[in-house]
Amino acid sequence: MDTVMEGEALEMADETTSSPTEQHAGSNGYEVVHSKSPVFYDIYERKSELKHQTHYCPGCGHGVAHKLIAEAIEDLGLQDKTIFVSPVGCSVFAYYYFDVGNVQVAHGRAPAAATGLKRACPEKLVLAYQGDGDLAAIGTAEIIHAANRGEKITVFFVNNAIYGMTGGQMAPTTLVGQKSTTSPWGRRPANEGFPLHMSELLSTLEAPVYIERVALSDNKNIMRARRAIRKALENQRDNLGFSFVEILSPCPTIWGKDPVDARRWVAEQMIPSFPLNVFRDRKLELPPDSAPPQRPVSEVLEIRKEGVRGLSAPHPHGFEQLAIKLAGFGGQGVLLLGQLLAEMGMREGLEVSWLPSYGPEMRSGSAHCHVCLSTQRIGSPLVSRPQVLVAMSEIALRKFAPQVAPEGLILYSGDKLPEDLALPTANVISVPASRIADKLGSAKATNIVMLGAMLAETNCLTRESALKVLEAKVKDCALLEIDRLALAAGWEFVNHQAYAGAVAQADGFAY
Amino acid sequence: MRRLCKGNVAVIKGAILAGCRAFYGYPITPASEITEAAALYLPQVGGTFLQAESEVAAINMVYGAAAAGVRVMSASSGPGLSLMQEGISYLAGAELPCVIVDVMRGGPGLGNIAPEQSDYFATVKGGGHGNYRNFVLAPASVQEMAELTMLAFELADKYRNPAIVLADGFVGQMMESLDLEFREAIVPEKPWSVKGTPETRQNLVSSIYLEPDDLEQHQRRMEAKYIRAQQSETLFEQYETDDAELLLVGFGIVSRVLRSAVEQARKQGWKVGLFRPITLWPYPSKELASIVAGAESVLVVELSNGQMLEDVQLAVGSNKPVAFYGRVGGNVPSVEEILEQIEKQMSVRV
Ligand SMILES: Cc1ncc(C[n+]2csc(CCOP(=O)(O)OP(=O)(O)O)c2C)c(N)n1
Numbered sequence A: 001m002d003t004v005m006e007g008e009a010l011e012m013a014d015e016t017t018s019s020p021t022e023q024h025a026g027s028n029g030y031e032v033v034h035s036k037s038p039v040f041y042d043i044y045e046r047k048s049e050l051k052h053q054t055h056y057c058p059g060c061g062h063g064v065a066h067k068l069i070a071e072a073i074e075d076l077g078l079q080d081k082t083i084f085v086s087p088v089g090c091s092v093f094a095y096y097y098f099d100v101g102n103v104q105v106a107h108g109r110a111p112a113a114a115t116g117l118k119r120a121c122p123e124k125l126v127l128a129y130q131g132d133g134d135l136a137a138i139g140t141a142e143i144i145h146a147a148n149r150g151e152k153i154t155v156f157f158v159n160n161a162i163y164g165m166t167g168g169q170m171a172p173t174t175l176v177g178q179k180s181t182t183s184p185w186g187r188r189p190a191n192e193g194f195p196l197h198m199s200e201l202l203s204t205l206e207a208p209v210y211i212e213r214v215a216l217s218d219n220k221n222i223m224r225a226r227r228a229i230r231k232a233l234e235n236q237r238d239n240l241g242f243s244f245v246e247i248l249s250p251c252p253t254i255w256g257k258d259p260v261d262a263r264r265w266v267a268e269q270m271i272p273s274f275p276l277n278v279f280r281d282r283k284l285e286l287p288p289d290s291a292p293p294q295r296p297v298s299e300v301l302e303i304r305k306e307g308v309r310g311l312s313a314p315h316p317h318g319f320e321q322l323a324i325k326l327a328g329f330g331g332q333g334v335l336l337l338g339q340l341l342a343e344m345g346m347r348e349g350l351e352v353s354w355l356p357s358y359g360p361e362m363r364s365g366s367a368h369c370h371v372c373l374s375t376q377r378i379g380s381p382l383v384s385r386p387q388v389l390v391a392m393s394e395i396a397l398r399k400f401a402p403q404v405a406p407e408g409l410i411l412y413s414g415d416k417l418p419e420d421l422a423l424p425t426a427n428v429i430s431v432p433a434s435r436i437a438d439k440l441g442s443a444k445a446t447n448i449v450m451l452g453a454m455l456a457e458t459n460c461l462t463r464e465s466a467l468k469v470l471e472a473k474v475k476d477c478a479l480l481e482i483d484r485l486a487l488a489a490g491w492e493f494v495n496h497q498a499y500a501g502a503v504a505q506a507d508g509f510a511y
Numbered sequence B: 001m002r003r004l005c006k007g008n009v010a011v012i013k014g015a016i017l018a019g020c021r022a023f024y025g026y027p028i029t030p031a032s033e034i035t036e037a038a039a040l041y042l043p044q045v046g047g048t049f050l051q052a053e054s055e056v057a058a059i060n061m062v063y064g065a066a067a068a069g070v071r072v073m074s075a076s077s078g079p080g081l082s083l084m085q086e087g088i089s090y091l092a093g094a095e096l097p098c099v100i101v102d103v104m105r106g107g108p109g110l111g112n113i114a115p116e117q118s119d120y121f122a123t124v125k126g127g128g129h130g131n132y133r134n135f136v137l138a139p140a141s142v143q144e145m146a147e148l149t150m151l152a153f154e155l156a157d158k159y160r161n162p163a164i165v166l167a168d169g170f171v172g173q174m175m176e177s178l179d180l181e182f183r184e185a186i187v188p189e190k191p192w193s194v195k196g197t198p199e200t201r202q203n204l205v206s207s208i209y210l211e212p213d214d215l216e217q218h219q220r221r222m223e224a225k226y227i228r229a230q231q232s233e234t235l236f237e238q239y240e241t242d243d244a245e246l247l248l249v250g251f252g253i254v255s256r257v258l259r260s261a262v263e264q265a266r267k268q269g270w271k272v273g274l275f276r277p278i279t280l281w282p283y284p285s286k287e288l289a290s291i292v293a294g295a296e297s298v299l300v301v302e303l304s305n306g307q308m309l310e311d312v313q314l315a316v317g318s319n320k321p322v323a324f325y326g327r328v329g330g331n332v333p334s335v336e337e338i339l340e341q342i343e344k345q346m347s348v349r350v
């Protein structure tokens, strides 16, 4: 609050800015009216002192902008519906004055907060009021994206080419050559670039319906500002879309000028650099919208009352806990195979957990997951000593075989074990799963061949629940048929062809 | 009814059941499925989903929606949480309720996407500027991802304060059975909110208290509610603690590994128990102190280089040895590794 000075009252009316209802026609059509819009509080109770005057400096553009906004809200009869989002900057205390719903937000984030408010209250009038540091520096991303989404809000952008509140540092809109406490030699484009033209920038976007730059430089321009502000609020009332009014505004205190000279400076220095213009005024054309279906919560979340039907006769599980690791490379359905096992276990009344490898590791090609099936609450879902390893590739086999628990089982998807592989004292079965799946018509079913083999060998879960889960998960009929055959083939292979339980030999022979 | 569900998805199921109808977020591994589930489910139940341009924007959208009185949330991981901290401080200062889920990954910087528990300080001790606290709840299972998210909404509204669900990559990515029952959410009236109605026209949502005395008074009020929360909202779980000589302490995914380790240690005749805080703030210090009274020593295990450790030390005091075992970088200790640590601790004592 470095620069807060004695304020001018909001009723210090400019003769051209009083609302029409209060106007008394004189010889020139206007008369000075010292009355205050009822959209302003009579007494500024939220201020700690000097409750009858504003905190703005004499001649400050914020006061005029406030007055124009208040009058527009009043005239449009929107006071009860309005939510005013105030920024961080000299106008941080806008809520002292506006007798509307007020939300004060972080520096630069008014368009984001206004987005959250407007989406929560789509029928209401949400307006964001921001300075040039707030909107064009720290909040650049938020304003561009709110505008680009076409948020149905109104943004008032008060551009005074300087940071007022913090005492006169350079703003993104500071003019070339303009001195500030952080551009002591004048703004040098070679060092800090050129002034940022937000209205022009936002005009490159599709969504905004209205963008205009106005100036509080003289009566004629203040009248234009008044019309622009009103239109921007009407647009929101009529649900038209994103409206933006840039207001070139005097900051006599920091500029070191008296109020009259400051207004002149707006006209003579700012307007040439920031030309006044209506940059956008049109209806928004949207492509046809594919609105999501509306359904009851219980249906969307799949928490209908009836439970998943388990098997009629519970399968006697020959274990308290079975720790399984499934590994291979991406695209082999390793993670899916783990999910199928977990789903089957759950349907058979067991506690289950499935923990995948995730992220870049998968991108590099390898994939694995941990599955625990248990009759009791599962502690660690991490399988460090698998009782069963399903290895879908040689790399996976080499990597994880050493972890397998003594007396554990290794199911390897391959014709033959690699000869140089030293294996732990586990049972090892090689299943030519991909050849079997190929023969059945889809290499994609390789993982299901392995599932059949695993069920045949371990009897940990039933074939019936495997079929039930496949029926529930596989929507493509042809693929489901192949999966059924694959499941049976894996089962048959182990029961009839493999040397079930064969301990790996030095030559890697396993079937 | 039981369903196999991913932890991250369970968060959104719980949130919707709790009456959450707005989500603003930005994708990041390993939290993205939360944002994706929100995108899929919320619009179907009349809610709002928006992918923000950044976590900075997301948390400020949350601020706006919370100001309007809706149950609203966001979710992210370390780098995104860092960006949200200013916003969380504003939410706390303005006393706005909201829920933020942090599915922790390895840091600092971009680190990696594997699980860590290194955002403990950033969430439990603050993270943003100023005097404030977050509720911090630490789920260890898919079921708890849903249930603690629901609880987070309740605490947030009850105390008008942000609540954080502090998960990790494994709890977020894993699938377990989820058993949720449908019931209508009860969202309390929020007479302080700003909704653009005649009744709320006089309301102001702000974190500004310009006069030092006013700000001090505001903070004293916040402090008082934090003390109330500390007295009544702590949650924890204990396992085999009755006769435990060595007490293991860990939260989230680590508590699962520790539980298995306790089971196995008991088989070997070691008297080991587990204390698992569920609320990390408020921390169940009193409960830990009374449980630890029967034990001889403590072993804290974390996926960090000792962040919760400080709270355990405070609770236990100086008359019992508190050892620490931490893994970082995305490594999660195996049960065997913990058993080795237990053995070490037991032999130190002998
Ligand atoms: C994150 C953050 N950074 C910096 C500040 C300090 N700050 C307060 S207002 C302001 C600039 C305000 O300038 P502007 O938006 O142009 O508004 P004016 O005061 O000129 O109306 C700055 C940098 C802050 N409050 N928050």
Ligand code: SF4
Binding pocket: A003, A004, A005, A055, A056, A057, A059, A060, A061, A062, A090, A160, A164, A165, A250, A251, A252, A253, A254
């Ligand atoms: S913008 Fe300038 S004139 Fe207005 S209150 Fe701030 S410092 Fe004073």
